[in-house]
Amino acid sequence: MALERYAGPGCLVEFMQGNQSQVAWVLEESSGRLRVYTLTHREEKMAASRVLPWMGPLYDGPRDRSQISEILSTHQARREAGAKAIAPLELWELAQGEVREESAQWFAGLVGETPDVDAVAAMGRALLGCKTHFKFHPPKFEVYSAEVVERRLTESAAAEEREKVVVAGQTFFKELWQGWAAGDRKRGASLAAKLDPEAAAKLAGLLRRVIADADDPEMATLWAMLRKGLPEHPFLPLILASQWGIVSPHHNFHLDQADYDAGNDWHKPFAAEIEARRAGLAALAREPEPIPFVSIDSPTTRDIDDAFYAETLPGGGVRLYLALADPALDWDFGGPLDTAVAHRASSLYLPEGVSHMLPESLGTDLYSLRAGEVRPSLLMEWDFAADGEIVGFAMRKTFVRVAENTCYSVVEAALERGDAAPHLVLGWKLAVLLRDKRLERGAVIIERPEPEIILAGYPDDAQVTMAVCPSYPKAQLLVSEFMILGNTAAAEYAVSHGAAMLFRTQDARLPPEVRGVHSDPPAIQRAVRELPPTLTEPDPRPHATLAAPAYAPVTSPLRRYADLINLAQLESLLRTGAPRWSRGELEARMPALSSRIEAVGRVQRFRPRYWKLLFLQRTCKERTFEGVVVDCGGPFVSLSLPDIQIYVRATKDTLGDTIYTGQRYALRLGRIDPLTNELRVFGAEEIPASLPDEQLFMDAGAS
Known part of the structure; x- marks a missing residue:
């Protein structure tokens, strides 16, 4: 044949x-x-x-x-x-x-x-x-060829594995979605028990990767195959993972997207380097300055990075000492731990807990200005005339021992009673003068109530309530003005020595109506709308909102990596007469650092909003919420919810015939989805200007 x-x-x-x-x-x-x-x-x-x-x-x-x-x-x-x-x-x-x-x-x-x-x-x-x-x-x-065969064998094995995962996952994902849509949150575990363990691990890993990056190119093809037949939902991977139980209820997907480890285990691979920092600091330690510094923070603060002391000078002037925690003294920039800390970029302060930028053994212990402990410090010292004008400034590397760690409420109460320690009274009076001078130069100050988000039962049975944070205007003014003063002084010192810094700039000429203090929602909205964004640059430019000719954040080196870099620049100037990094070197670092600051900043901005929306979702059927019109131009009206510090839009038909800025309404809210950031106004009743708020709103267990 x-x-x-x-x-x-x-x-x-x-x-x-x-x-x-x-x-x-x-x-x-x-x-x-x-x-x-x-x-x-x-x-x-x-x-x-x-x-x-x-x-x-x-x-x-x-x-x-x-x-x-x-x-x-x-x-x-x-x-x-x-x-x-x-x-x-x-x-x-x-x-x-x-x-x-x-x-x-x-x-x-x-x-x-x-x-x-x-x-x-x-x-x-x-x-x-x-x-x-x-x-x-x-x-x-x-x-x-042998090389091609090896590659194709790898591709073939991957394809077979993908097919196995798809066959197992398509039905499983559909059943998970159906359970979630029906409100049955207990079906996930029983459905998962039927899966092949290897396929289950692959599916779980895929969901976690797609939650972190919806455009992950390595997962795109497999995810597209697995989601066939499922509805379009921007948070489909998160819903499936939550229904399955591989992430907790109310999982903070913002952390995944920012690639930020919220726990305190991330630093374990760097244990040896952390110990090296301890040994290095112990070798450098010396007798602290004999100044009885005091720090003022929230009662839960453990990463204490600033403290002060004020004393009277002959002739009625004031000498102010500002001690800043100095982790830069023995920090290994460019080392493995530094790389990890730079990736974290900032501490996170969220309702569900604090995630520190530094390992807690460093940020809340070794470098933290804890009372009674000798700590490295960058010490700034000013002499002020009686009218608040600066007549002298000096800065040095040193060690300090803080005499007292106190909190805002204690200082506020003492100042109100009139029995506060002299250095506290002196500090507060100086802070008032500093604020007044900034206002004279055109500063913009926003004053609004800060809401407090209170969680219980997190994460499995999270209950959220809200309250207005207690206000401590005198104590908070004292701290905020000294921080602005320190950051401004850091910038001016660097400029005078020709050193680059990571300057925060807002180089704009603000209209007169924007300058000053704003506390009512419409005025705040008008001011914020006029304020240009701040930038991080290696060159000094003015910061319009703060009325500072140059501004380089340096007062929070335990909490923000940009402050740590700036602190290192100053520390090097004092030690060697030259900055650690040139302008070009700082500029080269900025894209990566800015990207990380933005990514972590999104977590800090968006996660509290999630909890606010969940609170509104769970209470909107029981009560109304005060809304103040801040903008009535265009097809929608924008309203501020002052007690929640959130904005919502409503149609003009919903609010009535006559609408004006500053008008107050009792709003009925609905169709609230914390995941998709949806919030609708279903109804509104105007609040007469003379009617007290307490007669209008029913409190659902939270003020």
Whole structure:
């Protein structure tokens, strides 16, 4: 049974269909078109170009359909058996490196001396099935190199694994979604128990990756296959993962997207370096300055990075000392721990807990200005005239021992009673003068109530309530003005020494109506709308809102990486007379640092909003909320919810015929979705200006 060169009537041919080789009998040939009879007892028409290059044998004389079927079955059985007996990998070993490509007949000759057409066809089938080692370029088979084979084997294994995961995951994901849509939050575990453990691990890993990055290119194809048949939802991966139980209820997906580890285990790989920091600091420590510094923070603050002391000078002036925590003294910039800290970029202060930028053993212990402990410090010292003008400034590296860690409420109460320590009274009076001078220079100060988000039962059974944070205006003014003073002084010192810093700039001329203090929602909205964004730049420019000629944050080096860099610049200037980094080096670092600051900043901005919306969602049926119109231009009206510090839009039809800025409404809210950030106003009732608030709003257990 020889190979034929021409596919005429009575010739057996093979063609590919459904990724399988099919044998057929040629009934008729005309102008490159064939009419064939197949094993499935059907006639088909096809182009002669579809025929595989092993034709034959050729049978003479007429045959009826039953005879043709019997002949086809016989050859099909021979070829199937022959293909199974062939070891294509052994053939590849023989041919690889010897030939680039050859025909099926040539390969069949390696197995038998005089292969017939069935043996050649069997070889062709075997080689077609070994796609990792051979590629069919009719009429020959290319022999892949060892490097290509290795790559294709890897790709093939990945494809098989992907198929396995898709088969397991498509039904599973649909069932998870159906359970979530029906409000059945307990079905996930029972459904997952039916999964193959390996497939389950792959599916869980995929969901976590897609939660963190919806555009993950490595997961895009697999995710697209798995989500077929499911509705479009921007948080589908998070919903499925939550329903499954592989992430907790109210999972903070913002952390995933920012690649930020919220726990305190992230620093474990750096244990040796942390100990090196302890040893290095112990070797540098010396007797602290004899100044009884005091720090003022929230009662839960553990990363204490500033403290002060004020004393009277002859002639009525004031000397102010500001001590800043100094982790830069022995910090290994560029080391593994520094790289990890730079990636964190900032501490996070969220309702569910604090995540510190530095390892807690450093940020809340070794470098924290804890009372009674000797700590490295960058010490700033000012002399002020009686009217608040600066008449002298100095700065030095040193060690300090803080006398007292106190909190805002204690200082506020003492100042109100009139029995505060002299340095506190002096500090507060100086802060008032500093604030007044900034206002004279055109500063913008926003005063609004800060809401407090209170969580209980987090994460499994989170209950959220809200209250207005207690206000401590005198104590908070004292701290905020000294921080502005310190950051401004840091910038001016660097400028005077020609050193680059990470300056915060807002180089704009603000209109007169924007300057000053704003406390009511419409005025705040007008001011904020006029304020340009602040930038981080290596060159000093004014900061309009703060009325500072230059501003370089340096007062929070335990909490913000940019402050740590700026502190290191000052520390190097004091120690060597030159900054640690040149302008060009700082500029080169800025893209990566800015990207991380923005990513982590989104977590700090958006996560509290999630909890606010959840609070509104759970209480909107029981109460109304005060809204103040801040902008009534355009098709929608913008309202501020002062107690929640959130904005909402409403149609003009909802609010009535007469709408004006500053108008107050009792709002009925609904269709609230914390995930999708949806919040609608369903109804509103105007609040008469003379009616007290307490007669209008029903409190659902939270003020």
